[in-house]
Every structure is written in structure tokens, then in C-alpha cells.
Amino acid sequence: MSNPSPNQPLPPPVFQFNQDRNFDVKNSIFRYLKSWPWIVLCMLLGVVAAFMVNRYSTPTWSVESTVLVKEADHSVGSELFETSGFLKPSSNIENEIGILKSYSLAEEAVAGLDINVQTYQEGVLGLVRHYGGESLLVEVDWQHPQMVGGMIKVVAKDENSFDLSINEEDFQVYNPNDPFYKTDLEIVGLKEGTYSFGQWVEGSNFKFRIKNIAAVAGEDFYFQLQDTPSLAKKYKAELAVAPINEEASILSLTLETPVRRLGEDYLNKLMEVYLKRELEEKNRTSDNTVRFIENQLSGITDSLTFFEDRLEQYRTQNKVFNLSEEGNLIFERMQELETEKSQTEINLKYYQTLQNYLNNNSAEDLVVPSVVGISDPLLNSLVMNLGELQSEQVRLSANFSEQAPAVREIKNKIANTKKALRENVNSAIANTQTLISEIKGNIRQIDQEINTLPETERRLLGIQRKFNINENIYVYLLEKRAEAEITRASNAPKNSVLDWAKAGDFPVSPKTKVNFLLGLLLGFMIPVAFIYTKDFFNVKIEDVKELEKLSKVPVVAKIGRAKYGYSNPVLDKPKSPVTESFRSLRADMTYLSPNKKYMTILFTSTISGEGKTFCAVNTASAFALKGKKTLLMGLDLRKPKIAADFKLNNDRGISTCLSADIPWQKVVQSTSTAHLDVLLSGPIPPNPAEILLQEKFNEIMQEIKEKYEVVIMDCPPVGLVSETKELFRYADINIFVFRQEYSRKENVELLNDLHERGGVKKLYGLLNDIHIRSTRYGYGYGYDYGGYGGYHEEEGMPWWKRIFDRR
Structure with a gap:
């Protein structure tokens, strides 16, 4: 292409005209890059803010412990009912998690620690919680209405007196007669002034006294009262319980707290209460057995004493001490039948007691059939499962309403188990009554043989028979009571603590690295968002x-x-x-x-x-x-x-x-x-x-x-x-x-x-x-x-x- 001559006019310039309205990524990036000094400055400010948060935030520690949950041994025949829904596994992870997170367990742990008085002292940026080693001791009468929630300041004047003032007035009134419902306190009746150590500070809504342990003049001290129900609800909500993995039966208990020693003490106390509860449930069965046997012994003892006296008196009066050979044979046969009859009648009495329990919903605890010598495996499994279901219902009712799915499900299981148990008991009563009738018929036949003996020997045989019957029953019951007491003494929780509570080496909050990263991101995002918003709403060229x-x-x-x-x-x-x-x-x-x-x-x-x-x-x-x-x-x-x-x-x-x-x-x-x-x-x-x-x-x-x-x-x-x-x-x-x-x-x-x-x-x-x-x-x-x-x-x-x- 030839160049234009000097005299020839140059062609007009071509002005590029861009009508593309599409989003331009490159141009948008340069739009933000031109404000890089402000972005860098904001990122530096974000890092500084993160440093201040890490430096002055109250650290939070994670306290952890582990519990091994062992499966209880299934009784013979229980597997026959598990598929029908009458029985449930005697122990499972979900139930144990529910127990550990229950309000009743948390309340017992809080009550055992005595942490209703929370103490504080002045820190760099505010009050810092203290636990243990306080120089002042606050004693509270919790049988009296108390102001809870607010903050009270104490300054020691000397060894004998202190100044009392209100630091925060956000008080509520805790009433021991209605512990779950607190009311707001509009007028604080606590007068600020000087009090003596050991003096009861008492009013309509408070009653406490402060004792000097090692306070020096001028030392300040803050305390806050918290009622047990509120603390139990707080710790119940903060406690996390979960299996360490899906296959294991080991539970991990985790609690995040700003006072790690308090967290360790609470978890340890909670596990102690948890194992104590399990042991008490086992001991309750042994106690019920001993109580049932002692009730039977009280009647047998009187009869045994009566017939022993009559036997001794008859022998003395008639100078007859031993039976003839024929009489001994008849007596041994009669004794076997009478012993069998007595044991069968004890079984019948147990069946009738159990039937009365089922028909009247008696509040008395059940006694396992095997304790009184009943070896029916199905009946034993049903009774044991009913007791566990009722214990589960009590625990769930303390934490959930009656309309909760878990409560309704446990009620259905109890109803089904009672129905199966009632049918089994009715059948057992009928069979036992038939057996007693057969034994009585055999005894009547032997009575006819006794009538052929001489009168003196016949009467001696009758008295000695009754004495031996009561003696055998008495010895039998004594053996069962001894077995029950041995079982109680050997009871131990099936679950165990693997690791007692221990806090981590470093706090989980504030998260230093996360905060620095978050500070950088916010420092970057805030100016970028500002530029974007400014551009979005900008109407100027x-x-x-x-x-x-x-x-x-x-x-x-x-x-x-x-x-x-x-x-x-x-x-x-x-x-x-x-x-x-x-x-x-x-x-x-x-x-x-x-x-x-x-x-x-x-x-x-x-x-x-x-x-x-x-x-x-x-x-x-x-x-x-x-x-x-x-x-x-x-x-x-x-x-x-x-x-x-x-x-x-x-x-x-x-x-x-x-x-x-x-x-x-x-x-x-x-x-x-x-x-x-x-x-x-x-x-x-x-x-x-x-x-x-x-x-x-x-x-x-x-x-x-x-x-x-x-x-x-x-x-x-x-x-x-x-x-x-x-x-x-x-x-x-x-x-x-x-x-x-x-x-x-x-x-x-x-x-x-x-x-x-x-x-x-x-x-x-x-x-x-x-x-x-x-x-x-x-x-x-x-x-x-x-x-x-x-x-x-x-x-x-x-x-x-x-x-x-x-x-």
C-alpha cells in the first residue's frame, strides 16, 4: 500500500466506539487495585483488631473426659421378645447420652460442687471469674428467698468489717418453694453500707453472710448468686456428649468454660453422679428382694417359735421323743410334700403380688422372680425389662413434656410389656394353683396312712410335721436373704470412666489464627464492599x-x-x-x-x-x-x-x-x-x-x-x-x-x-x-x-x- 502524498489530505481518524455493555472482569479488578492503599490500610487495621481480641478476650478452655458404656448381659429368653417390641436392649449409647445430658444428673452434680456463689475480681478489661482460693467466703441460706443474677461488690475495710455495694442491679428473686420460676426484682432492698464479717445480711429477698478468710484492707471482691436450677440448665445446655466414633461404645464428654478447673470439677462430679445413679439402681433391686424376704420371715418366725414350743411340751408330757420306723417313713414323705407345697405357695404369693402391681399400677418396686426361686426365663426377662422401662420413663419425664415423641414411645413400650407380663402372670397363677391342688391331694392320701399309727405317735407326727415345714421355709428364706445381701455387696456399675476430666493445653477461644485470618478477610472485604456499593449507587460519569x-x-x-x-x-x-x-x-x-x-x-x-x-x-x-x-x-x-x-x-x-x-x-x-x-x-x-x-x-x-x-x-x-x-x-x-x-x-x-x-x-x-x-x-x-x-x-x-x- 503506497503512502499518501504530502499534498493529499490525511484520512480522518477512526474513533473506536465500544457499545459492549457486558461485565468486564479485568476492568473491575483494576477498579479495586487503584484503591490498594486503602485496602492495605484496612487489612492492617483488621490484623490489629484481631490482635486486640486475642490479647484481651477471656480465654475459653475445652474440658474433655471419656466414659466406657458396657452392654448388659441379656437374660435367657429376652431375645424372643426384642423383635416384638416388648423389650428393648438393656443398654444403648443413645440412652446413656440422654442420661448424661439429663437435668436431674446436672442438678445433682451442681448441688454436689456448691458453686452457687460465683466470685470475680477486677481485670484489665473488666471482671475476671475466680474459682478457689478466695480470701472471702460467702455463706448463703438457700432456704430463704434470694436475689440472684446481679453483681454485689465487697471491699474489706479491716479484719472485722467491709463495705457492701451494688455493682449491677439485674436481679431476680429465687423462691425455694417455687425453684423453677423466678421473678424480676424492681426494688433492691439491700442497703449499701458497712457490715461486720460473720454478720447475717438479711432482708425479704436475701440472706447471706461473709466470712473473712485472708482478706486485707482495701481488697475488693465481687460475687454473684446463682440458684441450682439455673446452673443445672446452663451446664446441661453447654455439655456435649457424643460417641468417639460410630462403631465404639465410648462416649466423649466435652464442656467449654472460661474457668478450666471448674470445668474439670464439674465433669468429674457429673461422672461420679452418673456411676452412683447406676449403682443405686442395681442396689434398689437387692434392697427390694431383702425387703420382700424379710416380710415373709416375719410371719414364718412366729409360726416356727409356736410349733417348736408345742413340740417340746408334747414330748415332755408324753415322754415320746422319736417316731417308729413306720412313722419316720410316713413323716419323710409328708415333709417333702409340705416343703414343696410351701415353696409353691410362696411362688403363688409372688404371682399375686405381681398381678396386683400390674392391675393397680402400684408404686412399689418390682422384685425379680429369680430371687424367690422362680426360674421362668421369660417371666424374669419381662419383669427386668419393665423395671428398666419405668426408670427410663422417669428420666425422660424430667427432661421432656408428656407429648414428646420419646416419652410417648416409652409409654407404649411399657403398656406392651405390661400386657405380655399380665398374660404370663395369669397363666402362672393358674398353673401354680393346679400344682397346689395336686400336692394337697397327695398330702390327704398320706394323712390316711397316718391314721393307722397309734394316737400318741400320730399327734407327735402332726406337731413335728408343722415344725419341720416352718423350719425348712425359714432356712430357705434365710438363704435367699443372704444371697441377696451378697449380690448387693458385690454390685458395681457396669459402665466405667476411662479418662477423668482434663482441659487442653491451649484455649479453644479466642482462636488466634482464625481471628488473624478473619481480620485480614474483613479488612479486605470491607473496603471492597464499600467500593462495590459506591460504584453500584454511583450515578455520575x-x-x-x-x-x-x-x-x-x-x-x-x-x-x-x-x-x-x-x-x-x-x-x-x-x-x-x-x-x-x-x-x-x-x-x-x-x-x-x-x-x-x-x-x-x-x-x-x-x-x-x-x-x-x-x-x-x-x-x-x-x-x-x-x-x-x-x-x-x-x-x-x-x-x-x-x-x-x-x-x-x-x-x-x-x-x-x-x-x-x-x-x-x-x-x-x-x-x-x-x-x-x-x-x-x-x-x-x-x-x-x-x-x-x-x-x-x-x-x-x-x-x-x-x-x-x-x-x-x-x-x-x-x-x-x-x-x-x-x-x-x-x-x-x-x-x-x-x-x-x-x-x-x-x-x-x-x-x-x-x-x-x-x-x-x-x-x-x-x-x-x-x-x-x-x-x-x-x-x-x-x-x-x-x-x-x-x-x-x-x-x-x-x-x-x-x-x-x-x-
Whole structure:
């Protein structure tokens, strides 16, 4: 391709116009990068805040212990009922978790520790909880209503007295007669003043006394009263119990607390209470057995004593001591039947007691059948399972309402077990009664044989038979009682503590590394979120790329901010970057209107203040410096500004020519710049819109265009007045001025409307007053013109401002 000849005009420049409205990731990243100093500063502040939190937060420790849960041995025949739903496993992980997290267990542990008085002392940032080693002892009468929740301050005056005051008045009243419902205390009846150590401080809602252990004069001491139900609920909620894994039957107990020794003591006490409860349940069975046997022995003892006396008396009176051989044989057979009958009657009595329990829902504890010699495995399994189900119901009822699914489920299991047990008992009673009838029939047959013996021997046999029957029963019951007592003595919890409570080596809160990471993230996210929110709600034009995306006409120039206080930097600061931008605009005008010796350029904007007059004045100055004969016309008849820029008097101008028959040549004023004349707007007329629509103005424009090479028209804002739309037809190039961070984005629609529906040709955009440098687009006021050292006058800026300058 051949190069154009020197005389051939250059082709007009191609202005790229980007109408892509899609999200630009790269540009968005640079948008945030230009604020990197603020982001780094916020991240440093986040790290400092994290350090302060780690340094002054009260550390929280995790205390952990483990318990081994052993499965109890199943009795014979129990597996037959488990599939029917009558029985449940005698021990399982979920039940043990429920027991450990129960309110009743927590309440017993709290009561055993005596931690209702919580003591504090002054710390760096507030009160610090103390546990153990207090120099003052607070003794509380919990049978009396007490103020709980608030904070009381004690200052020792000397060895015998102290000052008492209220530090926090958030008190509630704990009533021992209604321990689960506290009422707010509106008036604190505790009087502040001086009290003696050991003296009861008593009122309608408080009763306590303070004893001096090792306090010295001036030592302060804070304490807070907490009732046992509230503490039990608190620890119950804070305790975490879970298996160490899905396959194991080892439970891990975890408690997070700011006082690790208190946490260790509580978990240890809780496990002690847990094992004690299990042992008491086992001992209860042995106690019930002993009680049942002793009730039977009380009746047998009297009968045995009575028949022993009668036997001794009969032998003495009749001098008969031994039976004949025939009598001994009959006696041995009779004794076997009577012993069998007595044992069977004891079994029948147990069945009847159990039946009465089932029919009347007796509150007495059950006795296992095997204890009284009943070897029925199914009956034993049913009775043992019923006892466990009832214990489970008591525990669940203490923690859940009657409508809770777990409570309703346990009730259904109890009902099913009782139904199966009732049927089994009824059958056993019928079978036992039949067996007793058979034994009685055999005894009657032996009685007939006894009648053949001599009368003396016959009577001796009768008395001795009754004596031996009671003696055998007595010995049998004594053996069973001894077995029950041995069983009780050998009882031990099936579960065991693997590890007693121990706190970790490091606190779990505050989490130092997590806090530092969170501080960094927040320090990064907060300024990013602020920038995003600011951009989201920003309605002002911020850069050329944004204007190009919104505009449907090319943007031909970007003008920087004149930071020198001059309204005409082209003349006053010829080596400044902003002057170079007007030279660039002057060069572009040649290509926008090629092959024209004469050129008319119109400047307008949407509203006042966007810098159209500034651009018009400096563009005119740029053409004049090139040697072009230039006329600057002030056509803003409502708000004229050009006169002040050139220090001229606005007493005559275009309004004078149009309102009076005065030639325009007489009102044109020369300036100190060669080749630059100014036609001011003149005095403000009463009808500025109509005066520019006269035919005379058309004639004036034709004459001006013939005399001047370049005519610059400074017109009113097109968004505010109507006459500017009539002036577009006189211009070869129409420049619509926008101002960075001043012009609103929706104002671009007016430019687009003029281009599409207004029929305005040669319409271009210009962004004025660029002072926020945009590194994300690779351009900027300082980049374009300030990056080539020695070509332009550098703008002085302190180092600290350069760091935080918006780039």
C-alpha cells in the first residue's frame, strides 16, 4: 500500500466506539487495585483488631473426659421378645447420652460442687471469674428467698468489717418453694453500707453472710448468686456428649468454660453422679428382694417359735421323743410334700403380688422372680425389662413434656410389656394353683396312712410335721436373704470412666489464627464492599470508557483538570498537560471536518457547570496560537462567562446586534492573543430564546463564516434551554461536553436522542475535568501527558498525596 502524498489530505481518524455493555472482569479488578492503599490500610487495621481480641478476650478452655458404656448381659429368653417390641436392649449409647445430658444428673452434680456463689475480681478489661482460693467466703441460706443474677461488690475495710455495694442491679428473686420460676426484682432492698464479717445480711429477698478468710484492707471482691436450677440448665445446655466414633461404645464428654478447673470439677462430679445413679439402681433391686424376704420371715418366725414350743411340751408330757420306723417313713414323705407345697405357695404369693402391681399400677418396686426361686426365663426377662422401662420413663419425664415423641414411645413400650407380663402372670397363677391342688391331694392320701399309727405317735407326727415345714421355709428364706445381701455387696456399675476430666493445653477461644485470618478477610472485604456499593449507587460519569459505553456517538477528547487556577491554561500555561489535550483536540478537528478552509465548532452540554465555556475558550485559543483567524462567540445569553475570562466588559455583544440595528463588526472585541477575536453575548435580553431565532442572526453567521477561518460557538446547555437545538445547523462540528464525577449517566441519553432522533450531524462527546486517574484502562490525565519527563510542566504533589491519590 503506497503512502499518501504530502499534498493529499490525511484520512480522518477512526474513533473506536465500544457499545459492549457486558461485565468486564479485568476492568473491575483494576477498579479495586487503584484503591490498594486503602485496602492495605484496612487489612492492617483488621490484623490489629484481631490482635486486640486475642490479647484481651477471656480465654475459653475445652474440658474433655471419656466414659466406657458396657452392654448388659441379656437374660435367657429376652431375645424372643426384642423383635416384638416388648423389650428393648438393656443398654444403648443413645440412652446413656440422654442420661448424661439429663437435668436431674446436672442438678445433682451442681448441688454436689456448691458453686452457687460465683466470685470475680477486677481485670484489665473488666471482671475476671475466680474459682478457689478466695480470701472471702460467702455463706448463703438457700432456704430463704434470694436475689440472684446481679453483681454485689465487697471491699474489706479491716479484719472485722467491709463495705457492701451494688455493682449491677439485674436481679431476680429465687423462691425455694417455687425453684423453677423466678421473678424480676424492681426494688433492691439491700442497703449499701458497712457490715461486720460473720454478720447475717438479711432482708425479704436475701440472706447471706461473709466470712473473712485472708482478706486485707482495701481488697475488693465481687460475687454473684446463682440458684441450682439455673446452673443445672446452663451446664446441661453447654455439655456435649457424643460417641468417639460410630462403631465404639465410648462416649466423649466435652464442656467449654472460661474457668478450666471448674470445668474439670464439674465433669468429674457429673461422672461420679452418673456411676452412683447406676449403682443405686442395681442396689434398689437387692434392697427390694431383702425387703420382700424379710416380710415373709416375719410371719414364718412366729409360726416356727409356736410349733417348736408345742413340740417340746408334747414330748415332755408324753415322754415320746422319736417316731417308729413306720412313722419316720410316713413323716419323710409328708415333709417333702409340705416343703414343696410351701415353696409353691410362696411362688403363688409372688404371682399375686405381681398381678396386683400390674392391675393397680402400684408404686412399689418390682422384685425379680429369680430371687424367690422362680426360674421362668421369660417371666424374669419381662419383669427386668419393665423395671428398666419405668426408670427410663422417669428420666425422660424430667427432661421432656408428656407429648414428646420419646416419652410417648416409652409409654407404649411399657403398656406392651405390661400386657405380655399380665398374660404370663395369669397363666402362672393358674398353673401354680393346679400344682397346689395336686400336692394337697397327695398330702390327704398320706394323712390316711397316718391314721393307722397309734394316737400318741400320730399327734407327735402332726406337731413335728408343722415344725419341720416352718423350719425348712425359714432356712430357705434365710438363704435367699443372704444371697441377696451378697449380690448387693458385690454390685458395681457396669459402665466405667476411662479418662477423668482434663482441659487442653491451649484455649479453644479466642482462636488466634482464625481471628488473624478473619481480620485480614474483613479488612479486605470491607473496603471492597464499600467500593462495590459506591460504584453500584454511583450515578455520575467517572471515566472515558464508561462514557463510551453509554454514548452512541464517538468520544473525541478527554480534557484534564486545570490545577493552576487559570481559566485559560492554553494561553497561561502553554506547556501544561491540559494545554496539550486541547492541541490534540485541535488536531482531531481537522480530521473531523476535512477539506474545509473554514470551520465552525459548537460547544454545549446538558447542564451548567460541565465546562463547555472552558473548553470553548481554550479550543479557540489553541486555534489562534496556530495562526488561524478565530472568533469566539458567546451565545449563552442567560449566563455569560467569556467576558470575565478575557477581562472584557460585556456591555455589548450579539444581543446588542440583534436587538438594535448595529453591525456585528462593531461589537467584536480583540484580545491580547493574536488572531483571536471575541463576540460576547452582551447584556442579557428579556427574550434570549427568541432573539437568536431572528433571520438577522442567520445573516450574521453567514458573514462571520466568510471572514473567520474558525468560529467557536459557546452555546447554552441543551438540557436546560431550547435555542441550542436551533444553533446546531450553523456548526460543522458539535461537541457535547461531559464532566467527570459531575455529569449524570442518564444525561448521555440526551446526547443519544439528539443523534438518533434530533438529526444532529457531526455530533461528538468530550469528557472534561479528568482528575481521577484510571490505571485500569491504561490511560489517564497524568499518564497521557505527564509520563514523558521534560515535555510538560510537572504538577507538584506531596508524596503522601501521591500514595493515596485515586489512581
